Amino acid sequence: MTYTSSTDALRHLMRSQEKRAYIVKISPKDNTLSNGVEYCYVGIKCKDGTNYSVQAYGKEAIGLHEEATMIATRPIIPVSPTI
Numbered sequence: 001m002t003y004t005s006s007t008d009a010l011r012h013l014m015r016s017q018e019k020r021a022y023i024v025k026i027s028p029k030d031n032t033l034s035n036g037v038e039y040c041y042v043g044i045k046c047k048d049g050t051n052y053s054v055q056a057y058g059k060e061a062i063g064l065h066e067e068a069t070m071i072a073t074r075p076i077i078p079v080s081p082t083i
Contacts, residue, residue: 006040006056006064013044013052014071020047023072029065033057042068 003009013021025043033039040061044052056064 006042006054006060007067010042010044010054010064010067010071013046013054021045021052023068026065026068026072029069031061031065038062040065040068 001012003012014023021044023042024045025041027039027041031039031041037057038059038061040056042054042064044054046052054064054068
């Protein structure tokens with residue numbers, strides 16, 4: 001599958017009902033490579049045992065870090081099934 005951005009890929013993985021994924025690692029905020037380019041890495045683990053990594057560079061890295069942090073820190077709200 002092709003994604004338009006790293007945040008699009010992250011959202012797709014996190015919303016995928018068959019994968020049931022959670023974020024296990026987010027690189028530090030304002031992380032830069034030795035050449036000065038901003039970089040973000042997000043590690044994702046799925047309940048079925050598969051692991052994914054989503055990476056971004058430059059301005060896209062800032063957006064990926066913000067999205068991953070928001071997803072990882074949002075409260076989990078239990079939902080009871082309707083009868």
